[in-house]
Amino acid sequence: xxxxxxxxxxxxxxxxxxxxxxFPRLLKEAVTLSRGLALPRDxxxxxxxxxxxxxxxxxxxxxxxxxxxxxxxxxxxxIRDYDxxxxxxxxxxxxxxxxxGNTEETLEAFKQAYEKGSxxxxxxxxxxxxxxxxxxxxPFLGVPSGYTPRSALPLLFIPLLKVAEEIGFPLxxxxxxxxxxxxxxxxxxxxxxxxxxxxxxxxxxxxRLHGKLPIIYSMGHLKSVALRFKDQINENAKMRAMCDQLxxxxxxxxxxxxxxxxxxxxxxxxxxxxxxxxxxxxSVNQLVSTIKREGVGLSMVKPLGETMLEEMLSAxxxxxxxxxYLAILRGVDPAxxxxxxxxxxxxxxxxxxxxxxxEWLFKSG
Ligand code: PA5
Numbered sequence: 001x002x003x004x005x006x007x008x009x010x011x012x013x014x015x016x017x018x019x020x021x022x023f024p025r026l027l028k029e030a031v032t033l034s035r036g037l038a039l040p041r042d043x044x045x046x047x048x049x050x051x052x053x054x055x056x057x058x059x060x061x062x063x064x065x066x067x068x069x070x071x072x073x074x075x076x077x078x079i080r081d082y083d084x085x086x087x088x089x090x091x092x093x094x095x096x097x098x099x100x101g102n103t104e105e106t107l108e109a110f111k112q113a114y115e116k117g118s119x120x121x122x123x124x125x126x127x128x129x130x131x132x133x134x135x136x137x138x139p140f141l142g143v144p145s146g147y148t149p150r151s152a153l154p155l156l157f158i159p160l161l162k163v164a165e166e167i168g169f170p171l172x173x174x175x176x177x178x179x180x181x182x183x184x185x186x187x188x189x190x191x192x193x194x195x196x197x198x199x200x201x202x203x204x205x206x207x208r209l210h211g212k213l214p215i216i217y218s219m220g221h222l223k224s225v226a227l228r229f230k231d232q233i234n235e236n237a238k239m240r241a242m243c244d245q246l247x248x249x250x251x252x253x254x255x256x257x258x259x260x261x262x263x264x265x266x267x268x269x270x271x272x273x274x275x276x277x278x279x280x281x282x283s284v285n286q287l288v289s290t291i292k293r294e295g296v297g298l299s300m301v302k303p304l305g306e307t308m309l310e311e312m313l314s315a316x317x318x319x320x321x322x323x324x325y326l327a328i329l330r331g332v333d334p335a336x337x338x339x340x341x342x343x344x345x346x347x348x349x350x351x352x353x354x355x356x357x358x359e360w361l362f363k364s365g
Contacts, residue, residue, distance in 0.1 A: 002207065002325055002329065011327070011328050012324075012334060013335070014334065016151070016335040017193060019148060020151060023151070023188060023316075024181055024188050025185075026155055027184060027313070028181055029154070030143075031181075033155070038166065039139055039167065040139070046091055046092060047092065048076070048093070049075070050076075050078075050084070050093065050095070050118075051064065051076070051077070051079070052078075052094060052095065055231070056149030057098050057099050057103065058080050063225075063228075065077070066221045067308060068164065071171050082104070084109055088113065088116060088118060089117070090118060092116075093121070094110070094120045095123070096123070098122075100125065100127050101127020102126075104354070107129060110129065111357065114136060121139040123155075126142075128354060128358070130142060135365050136364060137365075143155040180305065180313055183305055183313070184317055188317050188321075191317065192321075206328075208297065209299075212265055212266060213241070213262075214230075214267055215242045215266060216242065216243040216269045217244055218315075219247070219276065220275060220276065220280065221275065222271050222273050222303070225271055225315045225319065226271055227243055228316055229323070230242065233319075233326060236327045236334035236335075246283050247279075257290050260296065263294065263296055267297040268299070270287075270301065273303065
């Protein structure tokens with residue numbers, strides 16, 4: 001099935017394959033687009049960065065946080081909720097990210113940030129977020145529409161690097177970004193449907209995961225890559241998956257390997273890194289040998305690249321394609337997210353959040 005390109009197209013009615021293939025191009029586009037983002041000088045005085053978003057629009061914030069840990073002397077937090085924590089105030093930089101621009105949790109966090117007098121910048125393709133920024137004169141970066149939020153990840157992640165640069169913390173230079181982009185483009189070319197299973201590691205991993213419960217582990221700067229992998233399996237393949245991180249898993253989750261239910265239904269994916277802390281490397285060895293001893297299926301994913309950013313992006317494109325091939329094997333169209341869409345619209349019908357936000361906007365500014 002995975003080598004029948006025509007059959008794949010028949011299942012992929014929403015064209016998710018095309019959107020995943022666009023990932024390297026969108027990385028390039030995001031760099032160009034980000035050049036247009038300029039923040040007022042007083043944004044340099046902030047004490048923390050708070051990224052607000054949900055789902056496909058939040059994960060870019062996680063990647064940014066993972067990458068910034070060793071490079072930015074400010075705290076970076078990701079809020080996936082309506083309410084901002086109390087510490088957010090006029091000295092915080094709140095970055096509201098919503099691909100549609102209409103996600104109510106993000107709009108509410110944006111509204112609270114405005115009322116607290118925080119420094120704000122927003123990223124969206126459209127929607128109420130764009131409208132609010134224009135009315136309230138808040139810096140806004142518009143990104144192209146036409147993708148699903150999860151496949152627009154480069155457009156939502158790369159601008160965060162520009163935000164950091166604008167406030168005085170350049171994390172990744174354009175040269176390093178261009179190198180990473182080239183690597184991802186090359187890797188992507190090896191993972192597309194045209195490449196047969198015998199030479200396509202994404203198809204091979206999907207075939208191993210088909211009919212199993214994937215348990216994805218990672219660590220350090222790849223923490224959020226495991227979450228992305230899980231989320232992509234959930235949304236594209238409409239399938240359950242789990243993820244966990246080391247060393248935290250050594251302090252709780254590891255006990256679940258003591259008495260294993262449904263052993264034959266589990267498959268562990270370990271996203272490894274060349275940048276591991278030596279203590280972590282030993283933890284990985286121990287966990288891997290426990291899993292092997294228990295006879296549970298195990299696949300090691302070794303991301304490509306010489307930098308943390310390259311590892312992150314190459315592991316993401318691999319995970320995206322794996323989730324895509326899992327969808328194909330399950331006969332489900334990867335693009336539509338019927339339940340997410342239905343939940344959002346039923347919720348808005350009942351709670352009338354967008355109406356309330358518009359009323360607030362009318363009175364503000
Ligand atoms: O992948 C998805 O479609 C979701 O996770 C959305 O990203 C999430 O619901 C938030 O919507 P938006 O990205 O438009 O703010």
